[in-house]
Amino acid sequence: MITLFYNFEKRGEIIKRRITIKDIAKELGVNPSTVSRALNDKPGVNLELKKKIKEKAEELGYILSFQAKSLRTKKTMTIGIILSDIKNPFFLDFLDGVEKIFFPRKYKMLLATSNEDLEKEKTYLKWFLEHGVDGIIIAPTIGKNNKNNLNLLRRIKKSGIPVVLYDRKIEEAESEFDTVTINNYHAIVSAIKYLVRDMGHKNLGLCLIEPMVYTLKERYKGFIDGCNLFNVKYKNEWIIVLSNNERENMKRLKAIFDKTGPTAIIATNHYITQQILKAAKRYNRKIPSDLSLIAFDDNIENELYEVPITTIKQPVLLIGKNAATIMMGRLDGEDVIPQNIVLNTELIIRNSVQKL
Structure with a gap:
């Protein structure tokens, strides 16, 4: 003992x-x-x-003694990490990747979740500074009218504290910060190619969620351009934007299950997939006989549903490892232009898309 x-x-x-x-x-x-x-x-x-x-x-x-060592080395060996939604499995897998890089180097993680709230994010950034973190890794919140905490992030970086953005970029500052993202645009275009050329679908829908952060904007662009590229029909009413209000979501999703609705829909994150499956159950519709479905984010439950879900898989562990590796480089004194790493996705084909 x-x-x-x-x-x-x-x-x-x-x-x-x-x-x-x-x-x-x-x-x-x-x-x-x-x-x-x-x-x-x-x-x-x-x-x-x-x-x-x-x-x-x-x-x-x-x-x-943490305090004594910090005074000696001028370092706290702590990295502040801001997640946008700690309940989303994406961020748990991301942290797993980060930890695999930080732990051998004896760095600790100080975690916060913004819940897509700009003021909350700003508060956490200030608390990180008060705690004396050596660096910050963040999935930046983008509010209404593209409001963000860019000015604060710029001040933090200018003060000598490295900042790495992951999952999202701040579009007006793409060249200023290290970033690790996926090719969201290409991921959706590839899914449309599979639906049209391999599975014979011609009427497609897309499901998004508020707020429209960087990743969702890119996926939306990919959907519009992909439909045009493969000469596929879509209607504005087949592009559904959900919220965190489940009752309202069920009403909005009813349109995609009508006989005049799309034959296939692409969900753009894990929560949306869950909402579509709940709506299918409520309206007594079957996946894929009544509506084919492609999900985004490959979580373990996608394999366990009665009908396993075809999914766009992100290399989440690799996103975490890359973000942490860049941060270690900055802390070791690497002085190079900001790195912008863009990773590719993979379409995991299961049974949720019916061939027409």
């Missing part, structure tokens, strides 16, 4: 205090500076003594 505090007597009382390097040095009869070098894996301590020091530190329950 690890004891976190050292007991000593003072005027007949037992006093508890945090274990220090001096306590370990006293126990072993060595200089405190030797203990410090050993615990921080610095040169100048032979392997046998280093092992003894680390074992004694473990025995006494020594915990490295």
Whole structure:
């Protein structure tokens, strides 16, 4: 059992205090500076003594002082990461990729979720600065009329704190920040090509959600251009924009299940896929006999539904790894022009699209 505090007597009382390097040095009869070098894996301590020091530190329950190390190194070894929706499995997989890069380098993650709220995002960015993070990785929120926190992000970067954007770009500042995104446009065009050329569909719909962030705008553009490219019919009423109000969503989705509706629809994120499947159940419609469906984001449940869902798969783990790798490079002193990494998606074909 690890004891976190050292007991000593003072005027007949037992006093508890945090274990220090001096306590370990006293126990072993060595200089405190030797203990410090050993615990921080610095040169100048032979392997046998280093092992003894680390074992004694473990025995006494020594915990490295975060504040003291930060004052010495001018680093907190902490990266602030802002997610837009912590309930979305995309962001959990993204964090898995980030952690695989940060953990071996002994960097910690300070997490926040913006919920697509600009003021909340701004508050978290300021809290990160107060905490002294070494860098910030963010999926930037884009509000109504393209409002964003670009000016604050610019000030943060100018102050010497690296900023990496992932999943989305801020369009008016594409060349200013490191970014890791996917080719959202091409992902939708490829899905349309599969629906039209391979599966014989000619009437297509698209389902989006408010707010229309960068990724959804790109997917919308891909849909319009893809339909025109492959000479496919679509109607404005077949382009459904959902919200976080499920009751309202069910009303809006009714149009796609009408006999005069599309034969196939593309969902543009995981939540939308769930809403379409709920609507199909409510209106007693079947996937794919009444409506074919392509989802975006390949989560495990897509394989487990009664009809497994054909899905556009994002390389989410790779997005996380790339964002973290860029951040490590910046913290190591790399001074190159901003990197803009664009990754490709993969269409995972299952059983939710009917051949016509």
